[in-house]
Amino acid sequence: MKKRLILTILIALLFGACSNQNEASQKETEKQVGFVQKEEKAKKERDEQEKAEKEKKAKEEQERKEKEEREKKAKEEQERKEKEEREKKEAEAKQLAAQAEAAVQALENNQVTENIAPAQAAIANVADQGTKDRLTYRVGLVQNAITVRAQQAAEAERARQAAAATPQPQPQQGFVSQPQQGSYRNCSEARAAGAAPLHRGDPGYSPRLDRDGDGLACE
Numbered sequence: 001m002k003k004r005l006i007l008t009i010l011i012a013l014l015f016g017a018c019s020n021q022n023e024a025s026q027k028e029t030e031k032q033v034g035f036v037q038k039e040e041k042a043k044k045e046r047d048e049q050e051k052a053e054k055e056k057k058a059k060e061e062q063e064r065k066e067k068e069e070r071e072k073k074a075k076e077e078q079e080r081k082e083k084e085e086r087e088k089k090e091a092e093a094k095q096l097a098a099q100a101e102a103a104v105q106a107l108e109n110n111q112v113t114e115n116i117a118p119a120q121a122a123i124a125n126v127a128d129q130g131t132k133d134r135l136t137y138r139v140g141l142v143q144n145a146i147t148v149r150a151q152q153a154a155e156a157e158r159a160r161q162a163a164a165a166t167p168q169p170q171p172q173q174g175f176v177s178q179p180q181q182g183s184y185r186n187c188s189e190a191r192a193a194g195a196a197p198l199h200r201g202d203p204g205y206s207p208r209l210d211r212d213g214d215g216l217a218c219e
Contacts, residue, residue, distance in 0.1 A: 093127040100126050104135050111142050184209065187218035 100122035107115040119139050126132045184190040184204050196218035198205040209217035 089127075096122070096125045097128065097131050100131075100135055104138050107139060107142050111146055113146060116143060116146075184218075190218045 100119070103115075103119040103122040107119045116139065119135075123132055123135045123139065126135065184193070184195070184198075184206070187196060187209055190196040190198060190204060190209065193204075195202070195204055198209060198217040200210070200215040200217075205217055207213070211217075
């Protein structure tokens with residue numbers, strides 16, 4: 001009876017020990033499973049995060065390339081427009097310079113006051129300062145020439161009017177002395193007497209005074 005009791009106690013102790021060992025093993029297994037699951041979850045989260053970051057970087061890179069392409073196209077378009085505008089302005093400037101040159105040449109060919117204003121107006125539209133200065137200088141030369149001619153014409157007209165207004169002296173016949181021998185000794189004497197020139201047949205005429213024999217002496 002006593003042996004049987006001892007055996008029962010030993011069996012109970014052995015069973016309890018096995019039970020405790022199984023429980024500890026189960027807990028360890030559960031702990032390891034939980035750790036693995038946690039690691040897998042963390043790895044999955046890291047993979048998803050890395051994937052999201054890669055996708056974000058790829059998207060940002062794509063957007064950057066697209067932005068650069070848009071900026072490149074916009075720059076090329078701007079340069080194209082600027083080139084067209086520059087060429088257009090250059091063509092207009094050449095045309096205006098040619099028109100100014102033609103106007104100045106017309107003034108030089110026909111130097112009248114009426115052609116000065118059109119030439120100056122055409123020069124005002126010229127963009128290049130050097131060309132404008134050269135054309136302006138040429139117009140100034142023509143203006144000076146017109147002014148000089150006008151002054152000369154005015155002086156000539158004043159002289160003509162003064163000459164027309166001055167009475168011409170009439171020879172005083174009563175004081176003309178006639179040479180005693182019927183002719184003058186020389187042309188100086190004839191001029192002093194107010195008789196020159198002498199025609200053939202006039203009193204005082206002499207072939208000696210008519211050196212070229214044209215019938216007019218002391219002319």
